Amino acid sequence: MKKMIKKYTSQHVKKLLDVIYCGFNGANLEVEKYVYRKMDTDDTNEKNMGYKIIMHTGNFGCGAFGGNITVHAMLQIVAASCTGIEIRYH
Numbered sequence: 094m095k096k097m098i099k100k101y102t103s104q105h106v107k108k109l110l111d112v113i114y115c116g117f118n119g120a121n122l123e124v125e126k127y128v129y130r131k132m133d134t135d136d137t138n139e140k141n142m143g144y145k146i147i148m149h150t151g152n153f154g155c156g157a158f159g160g161n162i163t164v165h166a167m168l169q170i171v172a173a174s175c176t177g178i179e180i181r182y183h
Contacts, residue, residue: 109154110168113168114175117148117175146179148173149180150181151182169182
């Protein structure tokens, strides 16, 4: 049985990038909320905002949904770069 290669329109790519970007940006927002809460409870005046988020990810959407591994990986790299998140691809 020949495996079909999924074709992506520009609308598909934009929608995927939006979904990935929102997920990565949501992680940023959650960490910021935690850091600001922590700073409010600390007695020190030193506020270190130099945190780094490392997101562990993989071939999401490429199993049962039949997504293209290369396209999904590249979009995750783009979204990570846009949000300042470092990714570890497994």
